[in-house]
Amino acid sequence: MVEHVPFTEIHVSDDIVDRTASVVRSGRYVDGPELEAFESEFADAFDVEHAVGVSSGTSALSLALRAAGVDEGDAVLMPAHTFFATASAAMNLDAKPVFVDVDPETYAIDVDDLEAKASFAARPAAVVPVHIYGQPADMEGVRRVADEYGLTVIEDSCQAHAARYDGEYAGTIGDLGCFSFYPSKNMTVGGDGGMLVTDDAELADAARRLRNQGRNPAGVHVDLGLNYRLDEFKAAFGREHLQHVEDWGRMRRENAALYDERLADVPQITTPTVAEECEHVYHLYVVQADERDALRSFLSDRGVETGIHYEHALHQHPVIVEEVDSTPRLPVVERLVDQIVSLPMHPWLDEREVEHVCAAIEDFYGGERP
Numbered sequence: 004m005v006e007h008v009p010f011t012e013i014h015v016s017d018d019i020v021d022r023t024a025s026v027v028r029s030g031r032y033v034d035g036p037e038l039e040a041f042e043s044e045f046a047d048a049f050d051v052e053h054a055v056g057v058s059s060g061t062s063a064l065s066l067a068l069r070a071a072g073v074d075e076g077d078a079v080l081m082p083a084h085t086f087f088a089t090a091s092a093a094m095n096l097d098a099k100p101v102f103v104d105v106d107p108e109t110y111a112i113d114v115d116d117l118e119a120k121a122s123f124a125a126r127p128a129a130v131v132p133v134h135i136y137g138q139p140a141d142m143e144g145v146r147r148v149a150d151e152y153g154l155t156v157i158e159d160s161c162q163a164h165a166a167r168y169d170g171e172y173a174g175t176i177g178d179l180g181c182f183s184f185y186p187s188k189n190m191t192v193g194g195d196g197g198m199l200v201t202d203d204a205e206l207a208d209a210a211r212r213l214r215n216q217g218r219n220p221a222g223v224h225v226d227l228g229l230n231y232r233l234d235e236f237k238a239a240f241g242r243e244h245l246q247h248v249e250d251w252g253r254m255r256r257e258n259a260a261l262y263d264e265r266l267a268d269v270p271q272i273t274t275p276t277v278a279e280e281c282e283h284v285y286h287l288y289v290v291q292a293d294e295r296d297a298l299r300s301f302l303s304d305r306g307v308e309t310g311i312h313y314e315h316a317l318h319q320h321p322v323i324v325e326e327v328d329s330t331p332r333l334p335v336v337e338r339l340v341d342q343i344v345s346l347p348m349h350p351w352l353d354e355r356e357v358e359h360v361c362a363a364i365e366d367f368y369g370g371e372r373p
């Protein structure tokens with residue numbers, strides 16, 4: 004009998020332990036062969052010219068903005084429904100985040116609202132579409148608006164390793180793409196880590212310099228950078244996960260299909276919608292639920308771990324309200340944050356566990372609550 008359904012699970016193998024142990028023995032901990040191999044394998048896997056390993060997804064976003072020349076006072080358009088880092092990367096450069104509402108079905112940036120916000124923004128410089136929960140945003144629409152307003156497209160692909168939009172990998176469609184390897188992501192490096200990808204050699208060079216104190220290959224410091232490097236242990240760990248990430252995306256899709264089918268007849272639950280052009284990798288399986296908070300505590304009593312991603316829209320966080328001159332009303336995201344709940348999701352979830360979660364949801368709405 005299923006008693007506990009964990010929210011997520013992380014793959015650790017003997018191979019990973021051996022790989023990282025051999026880095027320990029090598030004595031070479033930064034800027035070595037593991038990072039070089041990880042970058043080149045990542046670029047090959049996702050069909051992109053350049054991959055630059057960095058210390059986190061936040062670092063990747065921050066370096067992407069800097070490499071793209073985003074400066075103090077420039078407007079960076081982004082969906083209000085995302086993790087805080089999408090905004091903090093821009094705000095730490097003193098750029099101005101401009102918050103855009105999201106599509107009520109896919110939860111990704113609403114292209115009509117993007118166009119409206121771009122047309123009003125003073126100094127529009129970049130747009131950061133977020134492939135939220137593992138489903139690519141409407142990249143065709145984003146590209147159209149970006150071309151019209153001269154925006155650099157920086158994809159926040161932190162939740163979307165191996166997702167595809169019209170056959171192309173998420174993160175490789177815009178000018179730059181940013182990935183996170185935070186432990187709960189679809190692949191990790193065994194701690195914090197990130198990757199910035201681009202087909203543009205100049206942007207890649209700029210990112211490489213900026214991650215390493217602004218130092219060029221000749222050893223001269225030509226930019227003001229910081230230390231955003233990814234170390235050798237993590238690169239070694241990441242190389243192993245990279246080999247599986249495509250399969251894990253497929254396994255997550257299979258588990259999502261089980262939930263979809265099982266929850267189709269529960270009228271109080273809205274299951275995720277997948278756009279035709281997208282191959283979703285379900286970093287998170289998020290439903291909209293009536294009486295969300297009561298449902299969560301009922302599920303917790305039945306041993307089911309759940310989460311909320313995210314409890315607040317970006318423009319509602321106190322620090323943002325304080326720092327950004329005016330915050331808009333964004334009705335879709337403001338409604339969503341009170342209704343969404345993330346159910347357990349990882350590649351190794353089994354049918355019995357999905358059944359346990361769904362049966363508990365049915366019991367809740369069927370009146371079996373305490």
Ligand SMILES: Cc1ncc(COP(=O)(O)O)c(C=O)c1O
Binds near residue numbers: 061159
């Ligand atoms: C959408 C999104 N953007 C940015 C980040 C930041 O990545 P990290 O935690 O690796 O800095 C994350 C992950 O936490 C994320 O989910």
